[in-house]
Amino acid sequence: xxxxxxxxxxxxxxxxxxxxxxxxxxxxxxxxxxxxxxxxxxxxxxxxxxxxxxxxxxxxxxxxxxxxxxxxxxxxxxxxxxxxxxxxxxxxxxxxxxxxxxxxxxxxxxxxxxxxxxxxxxxxxxxxxxxxxxxxxxxxxxxxxxxxxxxxxxxxxxxxxxxxxxxxxxxxxxxxxxxxxxxxxxxxxxxxxxxxxxxxxxxxxxxxxxxxxxxxxxxxxxxxxxxxxxxxxxxxxxxxxxxxxxxxxxxxxxxxxxxxxxxxxxxxxxxxxxxxxxxxxxxxxxxxxxxxxxxxxxxxxxxxxxxxxxxxxxxxxxxxxxxxxxxxxxxxxxxxxxxxxxxxxxxx
Amino acid sequence: xxxxxxxxxxxxxxxxxxxxxxxxxxxxxxxxxxxxxxxxxxxxxxxxxxxxxxxxxxxxxxxxxxxxxxxxxxxxxxxxxxxxxxxxxxxxxxxxxxxxxxxxxxxxxxxxxxxxxxxxxxxxxxxxxxxxxxxxxxxxxxxxxxxxxxxxxxxxxxxxxxxxxxxxxxxxxxxxxxxxxxxxxxxxxxxxxxxxxxxxxxxxxxxxxxxxxxxxxxxxxxxxxxxxxxxxxxxxxxxxxxxxxxxxxxxxxxxxxxxxxxxxxxxxxxxxxxxxxxxxxxxxxxxxxxxxxxxxxxxxxxxxxxxxxxxxxxxxxxxxxxxxxxxxxxxxxxxxxxxxxxxx
Numbered sequence: 001x002x003x004x005x006x007x008x009x010x011x012x013x014x015x016x017x018x019x020x021x022x023x024x025x026x027x028x029x030x031x032x033x034x035x036x037x038x039x040x041x042x043x044x045x046x047x048x049x050x051x052x053x054x055x056x057x058x059x060x061x062x063x064x065x066x067x068x069x070x071x072x073x074x075x076x077x078x079x080x081x082x083x084x085x086x087x088x089x090x091x092x093x094x095x096x097x098x099x100x101x102x103x104x105x106x107x108x109x110x111x112x113x114x115x116x117x118x119x120x121x122x123x124x125x126x127x128x129x130x131x132x133x134x135x136x137x138x139x140x141x142x143x144x145x146x147x148x149x150x151x152x153x154x155x156x157x158x159x160x161x162x163x164x165x166x167x168x169x170x171x172x173x174x175x176x177x178x179x180x181x182x183x184x185x186x187x188x189x190x191x192x193x194x195x196x197x198x199x200x201x202x203x204x205x206x207x208x209x210x211x212x213x214x215x216x217x218x219x220x221x222x223x224x225x226x227x228x229x230x231x232x233x234x235x236x237x238x239x240x241x242x243x244x245x246x247x248x249x250x251x252x253x254x255x256x257x258x259x260x261x262x263x264x265x266x267x268x269x270x271x272x273x274x275x276x277x278x279x280x281x282x283x284x285x286x287x288x289x290x291x292x293x294x295x296x297x298x299x300x301x302x303x304x305x306x307x308x309x310x311x312x313x314x315x316x317x318x319x320x321x322x323x324x325x326x327x328x329x330x331x332x333x334x335x336x337x338x339x340x341x342x343x344x345x346x347x348x
Numbered sequence: 349x350x351x352x353x354x355x356x357x358x359x360x361x362x363x364x365x366x367x368x369x370x371x372x373x374x375x376x377x378x379x380x381x382x383x384x385x386x387x388x389x390x391x392x393x394x395x396x397x398x399x400x401x402x403x404x405x406x407x408x409x410x411x412x413x414x415x416x417x418x419x420x421x422x423x424x425x426x427x428x429x430x431x432x433x434x435x436x437x438x439x440x441x442x443x444x445x446x447x448x449x450x451x452x453x454x455x456x457x458x459x460x461x462x463x464x465x466x467x468x469x470x471x472x473x474x475x476x477x478x479x480x481x482x483x484x485x486x487x488x489x490x491x492x493x494x495x496x497x498x499x500x501x502x503x504x505x506x507x508x509x510x511x512x513x514x515x516x517x518x519x520x521x522x523x524x525x526x527x528x529x530x531x532x533x534x535x536x537x538x539x540x541x542x543x544x545x546x547x548x549x550x551x552x553x554x555x556x557x558x559x560x561x562x563x564x565x566x567x568x569x570x571x572x573x574x575x576x577x578x579x580x581x582x583x584x585x586x587x588x589x590x591x592x593x594x595x596x597x598x599x600x601x602x603x604x605x606x607x608x609x610x611x612x613x614x615x616x617x618x619x620x621x622x623x624x625x626x627x628x629x630x631x632x633x634x635x636x637x638x639x640x641x642x643x644x645x646x647x648x649x650x651x652x653x654x655x656x657x658x659x660x661x662x663x664x665x666x667x668x669x670x671x672x673x674x675x676x677x678x679x680x681x682x683x684x685x686x687x688x689x690x691x692x
Contacts, residue, residue, distance in 0.1 A: 089669060089690065090653055107651035124635040124652040136647045141618035141634050158603060158618060 104134030115147035219252030310340030378594030385662025387435035403687030407437030419451030441472030453486025476506015488520035544577030555591035650684025
């Protein structure tokens with residue numbers, strides 16, 4: 001299932017630039033490709049960048065902390081750790097802490113940043129999790145795994161079923177779903193015969209599969225579609241905005257949600273009142289007080305009052321994380337701060 | 349399941365088990381036994397030498413092949429002939445055999461150039477009869493020998509103690525060995541008398557915990573019997589391997605798991621394939637590559653990387669990267685770190 005174009009392929013494109021190999025992103029394209037309601041991660045960490053053709057890690061002031069000479073890829077960091085990849089009898093990953101020291105290393109085909117203190121890695125085409133010191137939580141037997149959310153990871157079992165795994169490694173929910181999303185607000189989106197509903201952490205179908213399309217919970221609400229129109233539900237399947245519906249509806253975050261009633265995207269508050277005028281060709285949820293918006297062909301960020309932090313001039317942007325946002329201009333990667341000033345000017 | 353479960357490949361299981369016995373196990377069974385191994389063979393530029401347990405090259409590449417060290421001797425090949433070398437690289441028995449087996453007991457089986465299979469002592473002197481058509485390494489003080497199509501057993505004096513009479517003969521462990529008779533598979537004692545059986549379509553070796561995998565006549569599933577011949581676990585398995593160090597690999601739902609002697613899972617059915625535990629670790633494969641799991645928690649100790657992974661002996665395990673002409677042999681310690689980076 002593909003959602004509306006709330007979140008474009010820009011994240012992938014950005015990562016691809018940093019990590020020029022295939023197999024970026026989730027194990028399968030499906031529910032919950034994006035994580036707008038993940039807890040805000042303001043940890044001090046290092047950010048991947050490129051300088052003079054070499055990979056480097058910079059801090060949030062733009063100072064080069066690690067020269068990644070000899071490495072062949074990096075990933076976005078989180079929770080204080082940033083993974084960088086090198087070849088030695090196979091693919092290996094070093095996890096750099098905020099001081100530029102290697103916290104631990106692991107041999108893995110693919111490796112991600114921590115989420116809720118656990119790190120998902122792909123070994124020999126199977127998924128497992130390690131803690132932030134590199135110790136294995138479970139054996140690498142899963143056919144799929146996603147980052148932990150609210151204490152659960154959405155996994156694919158050896159039989160390719162969908163399930164939820166808790167932090168001890170126990171599969172607590174296993175079901176006959178066509179797809180299953182991450183746990184958000186105690187609800188996980190499931191797909192069953194091209195309809196969508198929500199289960200709770202026990203696997204009970206607390207919201208039946210009555211929706212033609214649906215998004216994961218975010219900000220206590222989920223955007224769902226019946227027929228042509230989108231609207232919002234709460235975790236009890238009530239409609240907090242009454243009969244108000246939309247052509248498209250994105251995720252609530254920080255009290256605001258991007259919606260579309262005509263050609264352009266706008267932002268509404270939790271009462272449904274318009275807070276930012278419909279000016280945008282694409283619009284993402286707010287993160288750290290800023291929302292990525294596309295005007296014409298170019299991206300920028302707005303504040304909650306709708307003012308732009310700088311002119312729309314980027315080909316792609318990533319959401320703010322830890323006070324910085326990655327931006328792509330002319331195929332070059334840069335970073336800006338929340339007021340739109342360059343911390344790292346785009347360069348090769 | 350590993351091919352070593354098949355009768356034709358009993359050797360791997362046998363060696364693991366008998367190696368433990370060589371050091372002597374306590375009566376309770378299921379405990380971890382660390383071998384004393386003085387040297388480990390490595391291949392450099394297609395010749396073989398030895399390293400010590402720290403990964404230092406102690407014997408430069410000398411031999412066309414060198415086997416793992418058993419009983420302080422390594423079977424080595426020079427040209428087409430096999431002999432035995434000491435851990436310091438000196439020759440203990442001049443290369444003279446067509447095949448040289450392992451010193452898992454006081455004697456080792458060799459295939460002579462003129463008189464079939466025989467047993468030799470560490471000086472290379474023949475002990476007991478020769479002219480066997482096949483001979484297996486020692487386990488629990490007995491070695492299986494074949495004359496014509498029938499198998500019997502010799503003791504460590506090379507004396508035939510159980511006359512050739514079986515269609516197949518497995519290793520003795522804890523005083524019992526599986527043999528194939530006209531009445532199906534049975535277990536015999538070291539004096540040759542039948543302990544129990546006769547109702548099994550297949551039977552595999554016993555173990556230190558006193559259980560052995562069997563398939564009852566007409567059954568497609570495997571169970572475990574105890575040393576009195578009683579069915580010990582109320583569970584059936586698609587296949588079942590012998591116990592080592594307290595755990596056995598079994599097949600459940602087309603996947604491999606490890607059970608303890610009560611049948612409880614140490615590792616659930618999540619493995620594609622598994623070896624046997626030795627020195628607290630077992631080789632496992634989840635997909636295409638091998639690694640090791642630990643006996644304490646059943647978790648892998650390092651990422652799967654190896655195209656082949658041998659059992660741990662003397663604190664190290666021989667692992668292979670690549671395959672065929674590109675195969676490189678290295679050693680890892682019990683944390684999965686290389687003490688010898690793979691070479692060929």
